[in-house]
Amino acid sequence: MAEPLTPSPPLTPQFCFTPGALRDFLRLSRTAVDDTVTQHLNALVTPAKEGFDPSSTSRPVSWPLTHQIDAASCRTFKDGVLFPAWNGRSQALSYCALVATGPDPDDPEAALREAENERNRERVVNERLDPYSGRFFPREPRTEQLVSLVRMEQSVENIVRSRTWDIVNQRCGGSLGTWEQALATWRKANNPP
Template identity: 30%
Template sequence: MLTNQTEASLLSPDNCKSSTRIRAFLRLSRLATDDTIRQHLNEIQPSACNEYFQTVIVPAWKERSHAIEYCSDYALFLRQTSDSSKLEGDNNGHRTESDFDLRTDPYALKNYNEQLQSQYSQCDQIDNWVLNERNIETIIRGLTEEILNQKCYYGHWIEEFKKSLQQ
Protein backbone atom coordinates (compact mmCIF):
# COMPACT_ATOMS: atom_id res chain seq x y z
CA MET A 1 0.00 0.00 0.00
CA LEU A 2 1.29 3.44 -0.86
CA THR A 3 2.10 5.63 2.08
CA ASN A 4 1.84 9.39 1.76
CA GLN A 5 5.64 9.66 1.62
CA THR A 6 5.91 6.94 -1.04
CA GLU A 7 3.07 8.49 -3.00
CA ALA A 8 4.71 11.91 -2.88
CA SER A 9 8.01 10.56 -4.17
CA LEU A 10 6.45 8.26 -6.80
CA LEU A 11 3.69 10.44 -8.20
CA SER A 12 5.49 13.38 -9.72
CA PRO A 13 5.51 14.99 -13.15
CA ASP A 14 9.08 13.78 -13.72
CA ASN A 15 8.04 10.18 -13.06
CA CYS A 16 5.17 10.56 -15.52
CA LYS A 17 7.55 11.84 -18.20
CA SER A 18 10.06 9.08 -17.52
CA SER A 19 7.72 6.29 -16.51
CA THR A 20 10.32 3.77 -15.32
CA ARG A 21 9.59 4.12 -11.58
CA ILE A 22 5.80 4.14 -11.90
CA ARG A 23 5.83 1.18 -14.28
CA ALA A 24 8.14 -0.72 -11.92
CA PHE A 25 5.67 -0.05 -9.10
CA LEU A 26 2.80 -1.31 -11.28
CA ARG A 27 4.71 -4.49 -12.18
CA LEU A 28 5.65 -5.22 -8.57
CA SER A 29 2.11 -4.60 -7.38
CA ARG A 30 0.74 -6.97 -10.01
CA LEU A 31 3.32 -9.56 -9.06
CA ALA A 32 2.48 -9.32 -5.36
CA THR A 33 -1.29 -9.57 -5.81
CA ASP A 34 -2.68 -10.67 -9.15
CA ASP A 35 0.13 -12.94 -10.39
CA THR A 36 0.21 -14.93 -7.15
CA ILE A 37 -3.51 -15.01 -6.43
CA ARG A 38 -3.85 -18.78 -6.98
CA GLN A 39 -1.26 -19.50 -4.31
CA HIS A 40 -2.86 -17.08 -1.88
CA LEU A 41 -6.36 -18.43 -2.47
CA ASN A 42 -5.10 -21.97 -1.87
CA GLU A 43 -4.05 -20.87 1.61
CA ILE A 44 -7.45 -19.54 2.67
CA GLN A 45 -10.93 -20.97 3.06
CA PRO A 46 -13.47 -20.14 0.33
CA SER A 47 -15.51 -18.30 2.95
CA ALA A 48 -12.62 -15.83 3.37
CA CYS A 49 -12.43 -14.94 -0.33
CA ASN A 50 -14.47 -11.75 -0.02
CA GLU A 51 -12.34 -10.52 2.87
CA TYR A 52 -9.16 -11.32 0.90
CA PHE A 53 -10.53 -9.47 -2.11
CA GLN A 54 -11.48 -6.41 -0.03
CA THR A 55 -8.27 -6.25 2.03
CA VAL A 56 -5.63 -7.27 -0.53
CA ILE A 57 -6.85 -7.00 -4.11
CA VAL A 58 -9.00 -3.85 -3.93
CA PRO A 59 -6.32 -1.68 -2.25
CA ALA A 60 -3.71 -2.82 -4.80
CA TRP A 61 -6.05 -2.12 -7.71
CA LYS A 62 -6.87 1.32 -6.25
CA GLU A 63 -3.20 2.22 -5.87
CA ARG A 64 -2.43 1.22 -9.42
CA SER A 65 -5.46 3.07 -10.77
CA HIS A 66 -4.46 6.16 -8.79
CA ALA A 67 -0.92 6.12 -10.20
CA ILE A 68 -2.16 5.68 -13.77
CA GLU A 69 -4.81 8.40 -13.40
CA TYR A 70 -2.29 10.81 -11.86
CA CYS A 71 -0.15 10.63 -14.98
CA SER A 72 -3.17 10.77 -17.26
CA ASP A 73 -4.28 13.95 -15.50
CA TYR A 74 -0.75 15.36 -15.73
CA ALA A 75 -0.65 14.73 -19.49
CA LEU A 76 -4.01 16.48 -19.85
CA PHE A 77 -2.72 19.43 -17.80
CA LEU A 78 0.45 19.60 -19.90
CA ARG A 79 -1.58 19.52 -23.12
CA GLN A 80 -3.92 22.27 -21.86
CA THR A 81 -0.93 24.38 -20.86
CA SER A 82 0.53 23.93 -24.34
CA ASP A 83 -2.81 24.74 -25.95
CA SER A 84 -3.28 27.90 -23.88
CA SER A 85 0.24 29.00 -24.76
CA LYS A 86 -0.52 28.37 -28.41
CA LEU A 87 -3.80 30.30 -28.23
CA GLU A 88 -1.98 33.45 -27.19
CA GLY A 89 -1.05 33.88 -30.87
CA ASP A 90 -3.33 35.12 -33.65
CA ASN A 91 -6.98 34.16 -34.13
CA ASN A 92 -6.00 30.79 -35.58
CA GLY A 93 -3.83 29.99 -32.58
CA HIS A 94 -0.57 30.41 -34.48
CA ARG A 95 2.28 32.59 -33.44
CA THR A 96 3.84 34.63 -36.21
CA GLU A 97 7.09 36.46 -36.69
CA SER A 98 5.45 39.68 -35.50
CA ASP A 99 4.95 38.07 -32.05
CA PHE A 100 8.73 37.86 -31.61
CA ASP A 101 11.50 40.41 -31.98
CA LEU A 102 13.55 38.49 -34.52
CA ARG A 103 16.18 41.23 -34.68
CA THR A 104 17.29 40.58 -31.10
CA ASP A 105 16.65 36.83 -31.18
CA PRO A 106 16.41 35.45 -34.70
CA TYR A 107 15.65 31.96 -33.42
CA ALA A 108 12.87 32.90 -30.98
CA LEU A 109 10.01 31.68 -33.17
CA LYS A 110 11.85 28.49 -34.09
CA ASN A 111 12.71 27.82 -30.43
CA TYR A 112 9.13 28.48 -29.37
CA ASN A 113 7.77 26.06 -31.98
CA GLU A 114 10.32 23.40 -30.99
CA GLN A 115 9.41 23.79 -27.32
CA LEU A 116 5.71 23.49 -28.13
CA GLN A 117 6.35 20.41 -30.27
CA SER A 118 8.40 18.91 -27.45
CA GLN A 119 5.56 19.43 -24.99
CA TYR A 120 3.07 17.78 -27.34
CA SER A 121 5.49 14.92 -27.85
CA GLN A 122 5.74 14.45 -24.06
CA CYS A 123 1.94 14.44 -23.82
CA ASP A 124 1.71 11.80 -26.53
CA GLN A 125 4.39 9.69 -24.86
CA ILE A 126 2.60 9.82 -21.49
CA ASP A 127 -0.77 9.14 -23.12
CA ASN A 128 0.67 6.10 -24.90
CA TRP A 129 2.11 4.42 -21.83
CA VAL A 130 -0.98 5.31 -19.76
CA LEU A 131 -3.22 3.69 -22.38
CA ASN A 132 -0.96 0.64 -22.43
CA GLU A 133 -1.07 0.31 -18.63
CA ARG A 134 -4.86 0.73 -18.61
CA ASN A 135 -5.14 -2.10 -21.12
CA ILE A 136 -2.84 -4.27 -19.01
CA GLU A 137 -4.95 -3.52 -15.93
CA THR A 138 -8.13 -4.54 -17.77
CA ILE A 139 -6.57 -7.85 -18.80
CA ILE A 140 -5.05 -8.55 -15.37
CA ARG A 141 -8.30 -7.75 -13.55
CA GLY A 142 -10.24 -10.02 -15.90
CA LEU A 143 -7.82 -12.89 -15.24
CA THR A 144 -7.95 -12.26 -11.51
CA GLU A 145 -11.74 -12.29 -11.61
CA GLU A 146 -11.65 -15.65 -13.45
CA ILE A 147 -9.37 -17.13 -10.80
CA LEU A 148 -11.53 -15.78 -7.99
CA ASN A 149 -14.57 -17.34 -9.64
CA GLN A 150 -12.78 -20.69 -9.98
CA LYS A 151 -11.35 -20.82 -6.48
CA CYS A 152 -14.06 -19.11 -4.49
CA TYR A 153 -17.52 -18.57 -5.84
CA TYR A 154 -18.95 -16.74 -8.78
CA GLY A 155 -19.09 -13.05 -8.07
CA HIS A 156 -19.00 -9.72 -9.80
CA TRP A 157 -15.56 -8.83 -8.49
CA ILE A 158 -14.80 -6.06 -10.96
CA GLU A 159 -18.19 -4.46 -10.32
CA GLU A 160 -17.49 -4.57 -6.58
CA PHE A 161 -14.16 -2.86 -7.22
CA LYS A 162 -15.85 -0.13 -9.28
CA LYS A 163 -18.36 0.42 -6.47
CA SER A 164 -15.50 0.76 -3.98
CA LEU A 165 -14.00 3.52 -6.14
CA GLN A 166 -17.19 5.54 -5.83
CA GLN A 167 -17.14 5.44 -2.03
Protein backbone atom coordinates in the same frame (compact mmCIF):
# COMPACT_ATOMS: atom_id res chain seq x y z
CA MET B 1 -8.01 -3.40 6.99
CA ALA B 2 -4.64 -4.80 5.95
CA GLU B 3 -2.01 -2.69 4.26
CA PRO B 4 -1.65 -3.26 0.50
CA LEU B 5 1.35 -5.36 -0.50
CA THR B 6 2.79 -2.55 -2.63
CA PRO B 7 2.00 0.90 -1.25
CA SER B 8 1.15 3.60 -3.77
CA PRO B 9 3.99 6.01 -4.47
CA PRO B 10 3.56 9.75 -3.96
CA LEU B 11 1.81 11.00 -7.09
CA THR B 12 3.77 13.83 -8.67
CA PRO B 13 4.29 14.88 -12.29
CA GLN B 14 7.91 13.72 -11.96
CA PHE B 15 6.67 10.22 -11.07
CA CYS B 16 4.57 10.16 -14.25
CA PHE B 17 7.28 11.60 -16.50
CA THR B 18 9.73 8.97 -15.30
CA PRO B 19 8.42 6.01 -17.33
CA GLY B 20 10.59 3.55 -15.41
CA ALA B 21 9.08 4.61 -12.07
CA LEU B 22 5.50 4.26 -13.28
CA ARG B 23 6.18 0.93 -15.00
CA ASP B 24 8.08 -0.42 -11.98
CA PHE B 25 5.27 0.46 -9.60
CA LEU B 26 2.67 -1.20 -11.84
CA ARG B 27 4.88 -4.26 -12.41
CA LEU B 28 5.65 -4.72 -8.70
CA SER B 29 2.01 -4.31 -7.73
CA ARG B 30 0.85 -6.79 -10.36
CA THR B 31 3.53 -9.26 -9.33
CA ALA B 32 2.68 -8.99 -5.64
CA VAL B 33 -1.07 -9.43 -6.08
CA ASP B 34 -2.36 -10.47 -9.50
CA ASP B 35 0.44 -12.77 -10.65
CA THR B 36 0.35 -14.61 -7.34
CA VAL B 37 -3.42 -14.63 -6.78
CA THR B 38 -3.56 -18.43 -6.83
CA GLN B 39 -0.95 -18.64 -4.07
CA HIS B 40 -2.81 -16.01 -2.02
CA LEU B 41 -6.05 -17.94 -2.39
CA ASN B 42 -4.37 -21.28 -1.64
CA ALA B 43 -3.14 -19.80 1.62
CA LEU B 44 -6.76 -19.17 2.61
CA VAL B 45 -7.71 -22.85 2.32
CA THR B 46 -7.26 -24.91 5.45
CA PRO B 47 -7.23 -28.53 4.30
CA ALA B 48 -6.40 -29.81 7.79
CA LYS B 49 -9.92 -29.00 9.06
CA GLU B 50 -10.97 -32.55 8.29
CA GLY B 51 -7.92 -33.93 10.08
CA PHE B 52 -4.60 -35.22 8.85
CA ASP B 53 -4.58 -38.31 6.64
CA PRO B 54 -1.10 -39.94 6.79
CA SER B 55 -1.65 -41.64 3.43
CA SER B 56 -2.01 -38.21 1.80
CA THR B 57 1.77 -37.85 1.74
CA SER B 58 2.21 -40.88 -0.50
CA ARG B 59 0.25 -39.48 -3.44
CA PRO B 60 -0.16 -36.06 -5.05
CA VAL B 61 -3.23 -34.19 -3.87
CA SER B 62 -4.91 -31.42 -5.81
CA TRP B 63 -6.80 -29.91 -2.88
CA PRO B 64 -6.36 -26.24 -3.80
CA LEU B 65 -8.27 -26.69 -7.03
CA THR B 66 -11.14 -28.64 -5.55
CA HIS B 67 -11.79 -26.90 -2.23
CA GLN B 68 -13.76 -23.69 -2.25
CA ILE B 69 -12.67 -20.91 0.04
CA ASP B 70 -15.14 -19.73 2.65
CA ALA B 71 -16.86 -16.42 1.93
CA ALA B 72 -15.37 -14.54 4.89
CA SER B 73 -11.80 -15.38 3.86
CA CYS B 74 -12.51 -14.38 0.26
CA ARG B 75 -14.05 -11.09 1.36
CA THR B 76 -11.06 -10.36 3.60
CA PHE B 77 -8.64 -11.05 0.74
CA LYS B 78 -10.59 -8.94 -1.74
CA ASP B 79 -11.16 -6.03 0.66
CA GLY B 80 -7.72 -6.05 2.25
CA VAL B 81 -5.39 -7.00 -0.58
CA LEU B 82 -6.91 -7.16 -4.06
CA PHE B 83 -9.07 -4.04 -4.24
CA PRO B 84 -6.57 -1.72 -2.48
CA ALA B 85 -3.88 -2.79 -4.97
CA TRP B 86 -6.21 -2.25 -7.92
CA ASN B 87 -7.32 1.09 -6.51
CA GLY B 88 -3.72 2.25 -6.05
CA ARG B 89 -2.85 1.35 -9.63
CA SER B 90 -6.03 3.02 -10.91
CA GLN B 91 -5.20 6.20 -9.00
CA ALA B 92 -1.66 6.27 -10.41
CA LEU B 93 -2.86 5.72 -13.98
CA SER B 94 -5.67 8.30 -13.64
CA TYR B 95 -3.30 10.87 -12.17
CA CYS B 96 -0.72 10.30 -14.91
CA ALA B 97 -3.44 10.53 -17.59
CA LEU B 98 -4.45 13.89 -16.09
CA VAL B 99 -0.82 15.06 -16.08
CA ALA B 100 -0.42 13.93 -19.70
CA THR B 101 -3.39 15.99 -20.89
CA GLY B 102 -2.23 19.15 -19.14
CA PRO B 103 0.41 21.65 -20.25
CA ASP B 104 4.05 20.78 -19.65
CA PRO B 105 6.03 23.99 -19.05
CA ASP B 106 8.94 22.04 -17.56
CA ASP B 107 9.60 19.87 -20.64
CA PRO B 108 13.42 19.70 -20.86
CA GLU B 109 13.34 18.88 -24.57
CA ALA B 110 10.98 21.67 -25.66
CA ALA B 111 13.80 23.95 -26.86
CA LEU B 112 15.55 21.08 -28.64
CA ARG B 113 12.31 20.06 -30.36
CA GLU B 114 11.66 23.64 -31.46
CA ALA B 115 15.19 23.91 -32.88
CA GLU B 116 14.72 20.65 -34.82
CA ASN B 117 11.40 21.88 -36.21
CA GLU B 118 13.01 25.15 -37.28
CA ARG B 119 15.84 23.30 -39.05
CA ASN B 120 13.25 21.11 -40.78
CA ARG B 121 11.41 24.18 -42.12
CA GLU B 122 14.68 25.54 -43.55
CA ARG B 123 15.71 22.23 -45.07
CA VAL B 124 15.79 21.87 -48.86
CA VAL B 125 14.07 18.71 -49.97
CA ASN B 126 15.09 17.31 -53.31
CA GLU B 127 13.88 13.74 -53.49
CA ARG B 128 15.34 13.32 -56.96
CA LEU B 129 18.87 13.76 -55.61
CA ASP B 130 18.21 12.15 -52.25
CA PRO B 131 15.07 10.02 -51.91
CA TYR B 132 15.42 10.11 -48.13
CA SER B 133 15.66 13.89 -47.79
CA GLY B 134 11.90 14.21 -47.29
CA ARG B 135 11.97 12.14 -44.14
CA PHE B 136 11.72 13.95 -40.87
CA PHE B 137 10.83 12.31 -37.58
CA PRO B 138 10.14 14.99 -34.99
CA ARG B 139 10.62 14.24 -31.33
CA GLU B 140 7.41 13.50 -29.50
CA PRO B 141 6.67 15.75 -26.52
CA ARG B 142 6.87 13.85 -23.28
CA THR B 143 3.17 14.42 -22.66
CA GLU B 144 2.38 12.45 -25.84
CA GLN B 145 4.77 9.71 -24.75
CA LEU B 146 3.00 9.62 -21.39
CA VAL B 147 -0.42 9.40 -23.06
CA SER B 148 0.78 6.37 -25.04
CA LEU B 149 2.27 4.74 -21.95
CA VAL B 150 -0.87 5.28 -19.86
CA ARG B 151 -3.12 3.97 -22.64
CA MET B 152 -0.99 0.83 -23.01
CA GLU B 153 -0.81 0.25 -19.25
CA GLN B 154 -4.57 0.69 -18.89
CA SER B 155 -5.08 -2.01 -21.53
CA VAL B 156 -2.68 -4.30 -19.69
CA GLU B 157 -4.47 -3.52 -16.43
CA ASN B 158 -7.84 -4.53 -17.88
CA ILE B 159 -6.43 -7.85 -19.09
CA VAL B 160 -4.70 -8.57 -15.77
CA ARG B 161 -7.78 -7.72 -13.74
CA SER B 162 -10.05 -9.88 -15.91
CA ARG B 163 -7.73 -12.85 -15.51
CA THR B 164 -7.38 -12.32 -11.78
CA TRP B 165 -11.12 -11.88 -11.31
CA ASP B 166 -11.81 -15.12 -13.21
CA ILE B 167 -9.55 -16.97 -10.76
CA VAL B 168 -11.16 -15.29 -7.74
CA ASN B 169 -14.64 -16.13 -9.07
CA GLN B 170 -13.63 -19.74 -9.64
CA ARG B 171 -12.04 -20.21 -6.22
CA CYS B 172 -14.50 -18.19 -4.14
CA GLY B 173 -17.52 -19.74 -5.80
CA GLY B 174 -20.55 -18.31 -7.45
CA SER B 175 -20.80 -15.37 -9.73
CA LEU B 176 -19.39 -12.27 -8.14
CA GLY B 177 -20.25 -10.08 -11.13
CA THR B 178 -17.61 -8.27 -13.13
CA TRP B 179 -14.46 -6.90 -11.60
CA GLU B 180 -15.61 -3.39 -12.53
CA GLN B 181 -18.82 -3.79 -10.52
CA ALA B 182 -17.01 -5.33 -7.55
CA LEU B 183 -14.35 -2.60 -7.48
CA ALA B 184 -16.98 0.15 -7.78
CA THR B 185 -18.92 -1.36 -4.85
CA TRP B 186 -15.74 -1.59 -2.77
CA ARG B 187 -14.83 2.02 -3.57
CA LYS B 188 -18.30 3.20 -2.60
CA ALA B 189 -18.04 1.37 0.74
CA ASN B 190 -14.47 2.50 1.50
CA ASN B 191 -14.46 6.05 0.12
CA PRO B 192 -17.69 7.69 1.26
CA PRO B 193 -18.37 11.08 -0.37
